[in-house]
Structures are given as structure tokens and as C-alpha cells.
Amino acid sequence: MNAAVRAVVRTALHQGAVVYAIYEGYQGMVDGGERIRPQFWDDVGSILHRGGTIIGTARCAAFRERAGRLRAAHNLLQHGIDRLVIIGGDGSLSGADTFRREWPGLVAELVQNGQIDEQTACQHPALMIAGLVGSIDNDMVGTDMTIGADSALYRITEAIDAIASTAASHQRSFVVEVMGRHCGYLALMSAIAGGADYVLIPENPPPNGWEEQMCGLLRNGRAAGRRDSIVVVAEGAQDRAGNPISCDYVRQVLEERLGEDARVTILGHVQRGGTPSSFDRWMSTLLGHAAVQEVLSATPESEPQLIGIRCNRIQRVPLMQCVEQTRAVAQKIAEQEYSTAMELRGGSFTEMFEVFRAIAEASPSVTTPSQPRRLAIIHAGGLAPGMNSAVRAAVRFGLDRGHTLLGVRGSFEGLLAGRIEELTWGDVEGWAGLGGCELGTNRHIPGIEELYAVARAIETHRIEGLLIIGGWMAYKAAYQLHSERDRYPAFKIPMICLPATIDNNLPGSELSVGADSALNAIVTALDRVKQSAMAAKRCFVVETMGRYCGYLALMSGLAGGAERVYLHEEGVTLKDLQAEVERMVKAFHAGRRLYLTIRNERANPQYTTDFMCALFEEEGRGLFDVRRSVLGHFQQGGNPSPYDRILGTRLAAHCINFLSGQLASGSADGAFIGLVEGKVTLFPLGRMSEMVDWIHFRPKEQWWLELRPVVRAMAQSTLQDREN
Template identity: 50%
Template sequence: MDPYDRKRFIERGSHKGKGIAVFTSGGDSQGMNAAVRAVVRMAIYLGCKIFFIKEGYQGMVDGGDNIVEANWASVSSIIHKGGTVIGSARCMDFKERAGRLKAAKNLIGRGITNLVVIGGDGSLTGANLFRQEWKSLLEELVNTSEITPEQSQKYNHLHIAGLVGSIDNDFCGTDMTIGTDSALHRIIEAIDAIVSTAYSHQRTFIMEVMGRHCGYLALVAALTSEADYVFIPEWPPELDWRNKMCKKLLQARLNSVISLFTNMVWNERSAGQRLNIIIVSEGAIDRDGHPITAEMVRQVVVENLKQDTRITVLGHVQRGGSPSAFDRVLGCRMGAEAVMALMEATPDTEACVVSLDGNQAVRLPLVECVQRTNAVTKAMADRKWELAVQLRGKSFQRNLDTYKMLTRLKPPKSSFDASGRGVEGYTLGVMHVGAPACGMNAAVRSFVRNCIYRGDTVYGIHDGVEGLIAGNVQNMNWSDVTGWVGQGGAMLGTKRTLPGQRINQVAARLKEFKIQALLIIGGFEVCTDKILIFNVFEK
């Protein structure tokens, strides 16, 4: 066992006797139960007394049967369940000092000085305030003889570890909050179902999704469904968004335009795209801070384009149902890390929130993360849109930039010279090797459009190495990859065949089409294939 493994080894029963409680607060989200399960079992493994606080802060204030000791079996068969089995409630009593006094007394009575809070930024902020007031609350309880001086001395420090459980993904400091991935699954499933009926009737559908004042769900749903337009609060549309939206929807539908002025008149539908999808975040606003609602968007489409337009509000179905595999794993990892954070805390340790950074569960200062989250709200209130997007994080910013680029109906004119050739002038190829997998088509679409946007020429190689040797190579255009995001399998085709002894034939085809760089998307076979083809490029 190397030194790092010895350092991270956690001895069973190493924190025997410590009191810890877990509760869920605010809106529920899929994956909360996985986190609760991980907290309970990790605490038991370490020898702690672990308690459920039912109904969130309200249960903490009310005490009694709302605070119960948990055991190993208490959390059996809950990892796959949505919502929260220990209940959640928004509590007004806890916002008052009198309510927090009651909560402190109830915790002291059970020897609890460690709390795992699973909820949104409001729940975590309340927990941090509770921690800051803890000593003064105990002093007041001693003065009123509610607790003894000995109890006050024994339990004079309260430690807090937070887990962000929210489908909105609106908390700064973590790549993903518990429940976001599951909510996105619900949204994408709904959009995929809507697309079928929209195509049949040549309709425009406006999907309203949740998110409060964060546009993450709407943005990622738009990116992964090839939606024609999206409205999010962090990046409001241009002042003339009505005309621009109608023009874009029209170009996707029609062959020709008669006029594009205040009173718009349109002619025949295109034989191509028969539907439009618009996604509206429930907190969407315009540049002046006024709400943009799904009904407002519908009226614009109907009045200007005369299209059959329907609204679908997904509502709380986005919170319901079983959590995705990602949210189950995320809840488990975060819950276990939260318990370790509490066990390793000292009197000087500040409250932390367990976050996801890449694929690692990390601890960050709770107050700092809350302040960064509040800074986003302030930036939007001050109409500093670029700052708001920046504060959401690099992932959010990249998603927005990628969406704006990939959903163009055609590449910009600046990508080509007078003869129609790409200004960059590189020639690139893309192909698959190995078995097909979900997401291959989305990767090809993104690659093709990114390259064309830069001004490069892209060749799609059908059927892997076999297709390359046979010359089954297609010059890819912007519109060739429209609709590929939601398609399974591999639209270019794929085979497990490797170059083997035919490497010279591969080289001849690459030279014939003047391919300077090649993207290979596939499984383990890619590694072998890549080495052989790289040697060809070297020669």
C-alpha cells in the first residue's frame, strides 16, 4: 500500500460516538436519496450515531418524532427512488431566531453537532447562519435553563457540510448539482416525443422548462435537441428578437421569402424541415429585464408566421421519477465525502460544500460559493449579461458559445473566400472505428460544423477503414449533419476492421483526398488504428 493509499484509508469505527444528522431542504431533486443513503452508511461505518431530520428545517424546529436515529437498513432500497424519503419543506420558523433556538435545543438534546444539509443555496445559507449563531444560541439556552452549562461546553461547535440538491444547476462552485442530469433526461425525452407529432403536423412547439433564474436546463436541452431558438435569463435575446427569431424559423422552413418587414408575408413550406422547437426557461427575460413567457413567444410566431404553434409546459415532471445513473453515483460520492469532511473538521474549520470538479468530489468554502452565486443574480439585475455568463462558469459559457455556433442554419460568409473555398484551407476527415455508440453522431456534427465555421474542408468517411480504402468518402456540408444529435448509432457507418497489411492503401486514399488531419471516433480499436495511421502521416 503506497503512502497515499495509507493516508486515505478510513478505519472502521474511527469516529465512534460522534452525533451527525442529515436532512433535505427546499425543492426535492432526483439523487437526494442516494446522498442520504451514503451519509447514513458512511456514518455508521465510522461508528457515529446518525439521525434523520424529517421535513427539513421544519422538522429540526419541531423536534420530537421528526428527529430519529437511523440504522443500516433504514436506507435499504432507496437509491433508485426519486424525491426524498425523509421529506422536505420550506420553513418560515427557521428564518426567525426563535425558530433557530428551538432547533439548537433539539440538536443538543440528541448530541448532534454535525449536520449534512442537502438542498439549494437558500438551505445552505440558512445552515451557515445557524452555525455562525451557534455559540450565542447555546448561551441563550443556558440562560433560560433550556440546557445545562455542561451541555453547552460539550457541544460548543457545530460543523456543517452542504450538498447541492437542485435540478436548476444554479450553484456556483460545482460542475453539476444533484438532480440536474435526471431533469435533463426528462426534458430530452419529452422533446424527442414532441418532435414526432410536430413533424407529422408541421407544427412549432414551444417548450417551457424549469430553472428559476438559471438557464442551464434550457441551454443544454437546446444544445442537445438542436432547438431552433432558446431563451435564458443570463443571455437575453437582442432587442429585435421577434424579427430575428421569425427570420430564423422561416429560413428553416421555407424555400423563399416574399417580404420581411413589420407585416411579414410568407409562401410555401420547404420539403425539408417540417417543424420548429423553441425552448423557454421559466426565468427568461429581455434586455430590459422584462419577462419573456412561452405565451408571448407563441403570439409572435402565430401573428408573424401564421404557423400552427403549441406550448408544452413540462413543470414538475422534470423533478419526478427515478434518478439517472449519474445522479445516483454523484449522490453516493458526495454523501460519503460530506461525512469525511465533518469528521475531519476542527473548531476553526469553516462550513464547506461538497462540489464536483471534473470527476472529483472536492470541498469548497460554503460562504464563498454562496457569494459567487449571489453575484450572478446581481450581474443580471445590473444587466451585465457577459459578466453573468462568465460567473456561471466556463462550462456554461462554452455551452452557450457552442449552441450559438452549431445552430446556425449556414456558416458565415467570412468562412469562405471569393471562390467559395474555406479561408483556413485545411482538409480534415472524420470516421468511426469499432462498434457504434450513442453520441457518435453528435460528435461528428459538432466536428463538421466547427471545421466549416473555421473555413476548413471536411470529408466524412463512411464505414470506417473499409470505406476509406474503397473511396467511400463524402465532402460534408453544413446541412448534411442537421438532425444528427438525436440519432443513435453511427450515420457515417462503422466497422471493426483495422488497416493491417492494407496500410499503404489507406495512405493512398489519404493522399488522394489531400486529408491533412483525421478524427477517429470509436472504441479501443481507435488506439491501434490511430498509431498505424499516424505513422502514415509521418511518412
């Protein structure tokens, strides 16, 4: 929420508006006085990393009554306020719409009571509103994600990771309850990200006799060598008859039917707290920026809009339409119309539920066909967090399809050396949240002279389908194998590339597995850098990875609150640096204590990070210190984020489906896969050449470049902005 507040304040100031913050929600609006305060540029500085909301929130019984809304209208008009950005759930947003509809009558009553004059009433004939959804439940129709949901998913996944360690040590079962009311998003996604065995969500209750089904799956997992069992339960979970399913009941079932120790963990409000994720920061910044544009351009006739995000783009949808459709989901659950409830949640929600079920049920009990097809998994390119999650999903999904899965250790060098082994259900146990790359990877790809050996290795190990997971080198290798099919018949097998690179520089996918984890690592580092810098006047120049792709630099600048971001896509000139020095000096003279600059590692070959630091130090003439921070391989380390685990799982399932379909039809096409505008999309390998800039190792089209104006609006304050 703080990122949204910051974006609203700074965008409004940038647009020349006067901005007020209403403290303690609608209660502050009803109370007035000191709870409605003007905001300036620096009032929202250094809040991106803080959980909760600096302006507070509260439930307000008085606002539910007309008398309370009358007082609220009077308090707003005392400050000349007739445009509101509301950040809250469906109750807060529907309350705002009621307030908007009553506004003309409230204003007329205030005139009649002598509390305002006619001139004031004429100046503010209507209330214009825009809504942002602040809810960890991610239950609002009209937006892919709500503010706070990704951070809550982080808390839950971290807890499940920790619980799994304890459970495995003691060979114990755990039942974990998560929030979500009528929405199973947190439960389902945390079960996928955490590698849980079973999940119970309100939208799709388990079938009759689910207790034995659940215990059967857990038995199979233990038989395959798993030392722990985890069941995730949404707080609104129920059976097909509408009876609540409690964690204690699940625990009792596990103890009685499996004869083992089971424990319950209710995460509670820990899910709401903590530092926000990088995604929540940059998404909320985009939403706040768009909300200001919406209310400033609105007219009395405008229908209020919910500002959401769809496929990484801002989306405006009629506010009350979204509220009504959201409440319809809960109604369908109450009426036990579960198929309709799942449809209302959207296609990706249903897809991920089916993916989880297939992976959970892909136990050793799957019947192997008489002639299973042999699919190999290989990595290539740099390390990306989430690679293990993708391999785990591919193996389990492939087993569910009856295939034999082969793991190639050590990338293409391992293929040439014959380091290939069959992967079983138990071999990938615990890989869902594991950082690094268990199969190994490197940047070496076969040269022309090695293609014959690669072909022989494929034939020797009877590889019938190939899943290549990795970055630019992986895609280049796949394109090369596909191009040489006429010379080497062994390459005439179905093959597919799954994007996994922190650089996020691959064609056919707006986000790669690993990029979100890297971005979180960068933002964590930036938080610490900024804390260290607040003790003295200091400029930091932080260098991020990405090669010639500026995704990490730009998005970390947006999420970390940088004053300036340098990208190879934009270039760097001496004139740019001169202007930056002038802004920097003015800012420090005006009282600034920190100035954060982020530079993509290949933004310019001459104006390096060291050069920039030396230039800023010299021109600062003792006014401030300059420090450099090259984050390096820190960005590739750590456990993958929940998003990367889920993305890797989702894409791997589609890859196995593609290979299965090709083998069933007798085809041998090559493809690369990715998310494009929220949909999993396949592209023929032959199209790769037309979609990439081979010189700079990046796609010709990069969606995130459209966000550059938002970065500038958040960072470049003028003296007028600061004193408006």
C-alpha cells in the same frame, strides 16, 4: 438526494458515529419528536433508484425566526446532535450558517431557561456543518454540478425528443419552457442535447431585434428540409432591457412572422421527478461520503464547507463564499450586467453558449469560400452512443467555418471502397439524439499491406483533414497512420481523434463519449434485477463490458448499490472469493434478501461469471439462489444520454477548430483530444505510446480507481454497523 442520504448514513455508521435523519427539513428540526429518528444500515437500503427524498423536505417559516431556531437547537441537543449535513439550495445552506453562528447564544439561552444543563452545554459548544447542494437548477458557484441537475436534464431532453417527433410529423413549431430561475444551464444544455433551433437564457439575453433573427434561423432550417422547429426558453429569460420573455410571446412571434402553427409546452415539475440518473447517484454518493468526513473532522473553529464536485473530484469551498457568489449572478442579471453574469457562470458555460450559437447558425446561408478545405469524418472501433451527436456537431461547425465535410461510411473499409459522400446541413438533421452510428463503424483497421490503398483513397478524394471518432481501434489506426507519414506523404495531413467508446479506456480523456449512456443502461438493468430479486433470497452476479477497463463495473457498482465489484485492475484470487462467500452467507443469515455482485467481463480469465455463480450456489447450500446476468450489447444501445450528446458536441467543436487552425497555418499535426480535469486538452499523437498500456488496452493512469474505498464503505456493513 436519496443517494446522498444513503451515503451519509452508511459512511457515518462505518466511522462509528450515531446517525439521525431529520424528516421534513427544518420544519422537522423545529418540531422535534418523531421527526428526528436514528438511522441504521438497512434503513437506507434500496433507495438509490427512488426519486425525491425519503426523509422529505419542506419550507419552514418558523426556522427563519430566532425563536424557531431556539426550539431546533433544543431538539438537536436532546439527541446529542451537534454536527449537521444539509442538503439543499442557497436558502437552506445560508439558513444553516445563520444557525451555526447563533449556536453558542442559543445554547446559553437554553441553559438560562433551564431546558438543558451546563454539562450538555459544555459537551456541545459549537455546531459543525457541511453543505451539499440539492438543486435541479445547477446554479451554485463552487461545484460543477448540483444534485438533481443531471436527472432534470434527462427529463427535459426526453421531452424534447418526444416533442420533436410530434413537431416533425405535423411540420410544427414548439416553444418549450424549462426551469432554472436565474440560471440558464438547463435551457442551454437541453437545447444542445435536443438539437433545438434557438435558446433564450437569462445570463445572455438576445440582441435587440432578436425576433427577426430567430425567425430567420428557423426559415433557413425549413429551407434545408427540417420539418420542425424548437425554441427552448428558460423561465427567467428576459430581453436586454430586463423585460421578461414569455413562451406565449415567442409563440405569437413565430405564428405572426412565419405564418405557421406553433405550440407551447411548459414542462414544470416533471423536471424534478423520476428515477435519478446514474451520474446523480454516483456523484451524490461521493458528496455524502465526503460530507461525513468533513463534519467528523471539523472543530469549533472550522469554517463551514460546501462539498462540491469539480472535474469529477471532490472539492471543498467555504460555504458562504459560494452562496454569496451565487447570489451575485442573479444580482448582475438584475443590474443588466450580462457579460459579468456569464463570467461568473464559468468558462465552460460561455464556451457551450458559443458552440450552440455556431451550430444553430451553421445553416445553408453560410457563405462558402472560393476554395473550401475538405475534411473527412470516419468512425472506427465499437459502437458508442453519442457518435451521431459528434458527427452532427462537426458537420455544422465545419460548415460554419466554410469547409466541405465528407462522411466516410463503413469505417476504414468504406474508405478503401470509396464510400465517401459530402455531408450537408440537412444530412445530419435529427442526429443529435439518435442512437447507433449513421455512418457505420467496425473494428477493422488497416494492416500494413493496406496502407498504400488508404493513402491513395485520401489522395483520390482530396481529403485535407481527418476527424476519427471512435474507441481503441480508432486511436490505434490514427497512431499507425501518423507513424507511417515518412513512407506515405498522403498521411501528412492534420488528423485528430475524438474519444467515443463505452469502455472509457482511452488516453488523454477522463470520460469518453458513450460511457455515460452505457452506465445509465447498466444502472437501469440493475434496478430491474434488484426488483426481481427482492421476492426471494437471491444473489446476482452481473457482468459488464469494458474489456480490461473496469470503469463501467466500478461506477455501476457505486451507482447501483453493489455489495462487491471485481475488476481486472485489482485482480481476483481464490482467497477473495472465499472471503466473499463468507460475507454473503453471514448477510443472508442476518436477513439479507439480495446480494449484488458486479464483475468486469475480463476481471479474471479463470474465475469467470459462470464459475462465480457455481461457487456461490454451492457454498450457499440452499440458503439463497444465485442468478447470472450478462448485459452484453444492451450497454451499447439506446439513445445517447444528454451528457454524451453535450460532450460529443463540445469535443467536435474543438476538433474542427484544431483542423481549421492547422490548415490555416499550413501545419499537419496529429492529435487526440479529451477532457482532463474538466478542461478540453489536446495531446500529440506521438505521445500516445507513452500514455497507454498496449497489452490491456487502457491508459496507464485511470482517475476513477481512487473511488474504490467509497464503494467498499457503501457496501460492506458489519453487524455493528447494522445495530449501531
